[in-house]
Amino acid sequence: MPEHPAYPVGLRLTGRRTVVLGAGQVAQRRLPALLAAGADVLLISPSATPSVEAMAERGELRWERRRYAAGDLVDAWYALIATSDPEANAAASEEGERERVWCVRADDAEAASALTPATGRGAGVSVAVLSAELHDRDPRHTAAVRDAIVEGLRDGSVVARQYRSRTPGVALVGGGPGDPELITVRGRRLLAEADVVIADRLGPRDLLDELPPHVEVIDAAKIPYGRFMAQEAINNALIEHAKAGKAVVRLKGGDPFVFGRGMEEAQALAAAGISCTVVPGISSTISVPSAAGIPVTHRGVAHEFTVVSGHVAPDDERSLVDWKALAALRGTLVVLMGVDKIDRIAATLVDHGKPADTPVALVQEGTTATQRRVDATLATVADVVRTEQVKPPAVIVIGPVVRVGPDTLP
Ligand SMILES: C[S@@+](CC[C@H](N)C(=O)[O-])C[C@H]1O[C@@H](n2cnc3c(N)ncnc32)[C@H](O)[C@@H]1O
Numbered sequence: 001m002p003e004h005p006a007y008p009v010g011l012r013l014t015g016r017r018t019v020v021l022g023a024g025q026v027a028q029r030r031l032p033a034l035l036a037a038g039a040d041v042l043l044i045s046p047s048a049t050p051s052v053e054a055m056a057e058r059g060e061l062r063w064e065r066r067r068y069a070a071g072d073l074v075d076a077w078y079a080l081i082a083t084s085d086p087e088a089n090a091a092a093s094e095e096g097e098r099e100r101v102w103c104v105r106a107d108d109a110e111a112a113s114a115l116t117p118a119t120g121r122g123a124g125v126s127v128a129v130l131s132a133e134l135h136d137r138d139p140r141h142t143a144a145v146r147d148a149i150v151e152g153l154r155d156g157s158v159v160a161r162q163y164r165s166r167t168p169g170v171a172l173v174g175g176g177p178g179d180p181e182l183i184t185v186r187g188r189r190l191l192a193e194a195d196v197v198i199a200d201r202l203g204p205r206d207l208l209d210e211l212p213p214h215v216e217v218i219d220a221a222k223i224p225y226g227r228f229m230a231q232e233a234i235n236n237a238l239i240e241h242a243k244a245g246k247a248v249v250r251l252k253g254g255d256p257f258v259f260g261r262g263m264e265e266a267q268a269l270a271a272a273g274i275s276c277t278v279v280p281g282i283s284s285t286i287s288v289p290s291a292a293g294i295p296v297t298h299r300g301v302a303h304e305f306t307v308v309s310g311h312v313a314p315d316d317e318r319s320l321v322d323w324k325a326l327a328a329l330r331g332t333l334v335v336l337m338g339v340d341k342i343d344r345i346a347a348t349l350v351d352h353g354k355p356a357d358t359p360v361a362l363v364q365e366g367t368t369a370t371q372r373r374v375d376a377t378l379a380t381v382a383d384v385v386r387t388e389q390v391k392p393p394a395v396i397v398i399g400p401v402v403r404v405g406p407d408t409l410p
Pocket of ligand 1: 177178202203253254255256257258259260282283284285288335336337338363364365366367368392393394395396
């Protein structure tokens, strides 16, 4: 018979008898996908790996503890032949041929009637890759092609527009602290599918350079706001573009709901009847200290961390922060937007009883190429910020965790 390439197809196995012969590593790897497809799995094998056994115990499949016997494939739609006995595999394969049951074989793929592709999922599609030549199969190559496609779809480097199910309306995407690799997979994909991106100053701005030329990128800081407040002008821009049928991404630094006014934007969109998807992001509150080697908690040192905004000074009547209570806490204090007010913040904490020698670290432009860390104490931090010229954006960490590092003994 002349050699033809395999014909790719998607099997709908829900509720359909699928026989798996053998319960070793091959079955263990393939069973989750069969179960995810809803297959009615009958497993025939005298023994099984612990994870396959657990599937049987959970009732996900039916397990008959015995060897293959003629007739096992009679009611099957599909079979995976993966026993350690080549004769049993060949006999089952012949039975499959007679009964017209598509069979894959772990020991001799070429002798089987079906082949298992390298599979993966991403961006709402299943990807299945088969070698073009039956006799020249290279499973590592097909797996590598699958990985490249799935990763590309996830991180947006393979841009495949969705036409029927593009996310309508606006996506509020948390972009992470700045390093373009610290955005989520979903955020990156939505960015790649956007028609309009309204971006903040903070966040992964490098990603904007990678967008295709037709994407309109709007700098949120530069939206003219005339008699409107800046936030209202941003809300209006989001609404206007979404109403024009565009896929809009509002790209924000860190997480949209951590001092990001994300909910105000979501409320404005709801009031305008526009759907809004929120994509969480890695907040600078934890990631920036972490990137500078500071754990916000550490066993035996800090069992809590508190995040506060320092954008208004402690003695400002608009402040909602209870600085006295914070001074009494033993854990870690993480202050955002606090560089300009650090002298009054430090003085207030000391006035309320926090030791003046409490360690402080300021991490400026964390996770970016220009990240720098400056250390001080509550007593010295005001001077240090001036002499070292620390500028926003910076995350300020106050507490003993600042002195914990890979070399400190437990
Ligand atoms: C308006 S808040 C937004 C916070 C953001 N939504 C988040 O979850 O990280 C801005 C403040 O976050 C902090 N910040 C954000 N990104 C930073 C970075 N890469 N390095 C240092 N601080 C950062 C600074 O304190 C900055 O003033």
